[in-house]
Amino acid sequence: MTTTNWTEKYRPTYFIDIRGQELAVEKIKEFIRKFRKGEKAIILHGPSGTGKTAMAYVAAKEIHSELFELNASDLRNSQKLREILSPATKQKSLTKKGKIILVDEVDGISEVDRGGVTELIRLIESTSHPIIITANDIWGKKFSELRKKAELVQLKEIDYRTIKNVMIEILRKERKFIDNDILTNIAIRAKGDLRAAINDLQTAASLEDPSQILFDERNKEMDIFTALRLIFKGKPDKSTLRLFDSINMPIDQILLWIEENIPAEYQGEELAKAYDMLSKVDIFKRRIYRQQYWRFLVYENALLSYGVSSAKTNEKTGFTSYKKPTRILKIWLNNRRIEKKKSIAKKYARYVHVGEKRALREFPTIKQFLIKPEVQKELRLSEEEVEYLNKIEQ
Ligand SMILES: Nc1ncnc2c1ncn2[C@@H]1O[C@H](COP(=O)(O)OP(=O)(O)OP(=O)(O)O)[C@@H](O)[C@H]1O
Ligand SMILES: [Mg+2]
Missing domain, CATH: 1.10.8.60 (Helicase, Ruva Protein; domain 3)
Structure with a gap:
């Protein structure tokens, strides 16, 4: 089930909705009020998620203006800039709407688009619309000229x-x-x-x-929900391959989570592709266990992360509430438990020279004996096996 992101749904509409940034709000209000008197641009800078972009939208809304967003490549496209600049006065009388220009995340302008900063300065010098610029970090050398041309307003955490x-x-x-x-x-x-x-x-x-x-x-560590979001919604890249490194969860369990949530995100072709990846994972998995080909783990990991992520054609937006793989997880945990019980019975059987099957059958009885630490030591039970015994004892 996909719903809207709450960050979108509760995006501020008016200045009063912007929280914890009183000083910055005052400054941007004043900037808009005094715009005609010289100050052409304002730079809102500060950490992520503190309201910079939101504030630009709010400012436009408050003065019934249209927000015009320019990115780095627009800035280098002087034709486009002229279009924005020159017919403005005419358009204004037609639509009765002013404009605010937003250059969002100016520190994201790459080296390649460097000319963009120069164009931006030119734009500031000639504009008849207020320009709002946002950035996380405005202190880079490449912005030294820009900083002189605009008022700096810091947003705080x-x-x-x-x-x-x-x-x-x-x-x-x-x-x-x-x-x-x-x-x-x-x-x-x-x-x-x-x-x-x-x-x-x-x-x-x-x-x-x-x-x-x-x-x-x-x-x-990263939680599984974040990992699922990155896999299902994002564009696969190198970091996708390393995603599971930061999740504290065995790969088998990650697989269950992915399997459970594929239908919540993918449809049609994507769904088929994603399931195809899973079946390939299954093949590798069997080879790993049968032939002890541990290097196949790499493929298992890659198919699950990159493979599943690339099953979609486009990146996805919106919020999906992922489900815990309830039923299958129980089966899996149960299998693991049975696995442990079997391995303990095997060790016991070897030690006392009885058949493994019999040891399993008589497990409830021999359990009394197995919980003694000295016996556990003698049988060389692993930590996990001991843990299993302690658990069933309670
Ligand atoms: N000061 C705030 N008051 C109210 N809501 C806020 C504020 N800051 C952030 N939000 C919420 O977080 C969302 C993202 O904020 P916004 O896009 O303005 O962050 P930003 O400062 O531009 O971050 P970035 O540097 O990552 O671009 C908003 O849609 C809103 O839901
Ligand atoms: Mg922003």
């Missing part, structure tokens, strides 16, 4: 209490409830990034047990 309040308001509107401690945790670990917090909140709200969202933080 958003205080965790403000983040928490925003989250509570969203939950209220969604008619959902999440434990206060979990909210505090999400808010703190967002480190001032409200977008990250809202994304985590949406994930938490979609989980049967929202506290699960916090587990990955403890291990400083």
Whole structure:
């Protein structure tokens, strides 16, 4: 089931919706008010997810203007720039709408598009529309001229209490409830990034047990939900191949998660391709186990990550609430348990010279004997096997 991202749904509309950035809001209001008197451009800079892009949209909305976005290649395209600049006055009288120009993420302009910065400076000098520029980091040398041409306004990391309040308001509107401690945790670990917090909140709200969202933080690892999102929604690249390195989960279990959630994301052709990848994984898996070809693990990993990710034609947007592979997971865990029981019975059988099958059958009885540490040592049981015995003992 795909729903909209809460970050989109609760995107600020008016200045009053922008939280924790009072000073910056004042400055941009003033910039718009005084625009005619010289100041042509403003640079909103600061960390991710703090409201820079949102603020540009809000500014346009507040003064009933159209927001005109320019990217690096537009900037180098002087024809396009002229189009934007020259007919502006005429258009204005037609649509009765002013324009605000947004150059978003100017620090993303690559070396190749470097000329773009020069064009941008030229644009600032000649513009009849306010220009809003955003950046995470504006201190690079290549922006030294640009910095002189615009007012710099820094957005700060958003205080965790403000983040928490925003989250509570969203939950209220969604008619959902999440434990206060979990909210505090999400808010703190967002480190001032409200977008990250809202994304985590949406994930938490979609989980049967929202506290699960916090587990990955403890291990400083990526959670499976993020990994699924990256695989199913994103464009596969080199980093996709390494994705599973940062998940603390055996590959077999990752496979179950992917299998369970393929139909939630893919349709038609994509679905067929993704399942095809899974069947290939299965082939490798069998070879790995039968022939102990451990290097096939690499293929298994690649098919599951890159393979499944590339089954789609286009990147996907929106929010999908992924499901835990309940039924299959149980089977898997159960198989693992049976596996352990078998290996213990085998060791026992060898030691006392009885058949393995008999040892398995008599497991409930011999268990009493097997829980003794000295016996475990004598039989050379592995840690996992000991753990299994302790568990069934309780
Ligand atoms: N100050 C804020 N007040 C209210 N909502 C915010 C604020 N900052 C971020 N958000 C939420 O996070 C989303 C993303 O914010 P935005 O796109 O403005 O971040 P940004 O500062 O431009 O980040 P980046 O540097 O990654 O581009 C918004 O749609 C909104 O839901
Ligand atoms: Mg932005």
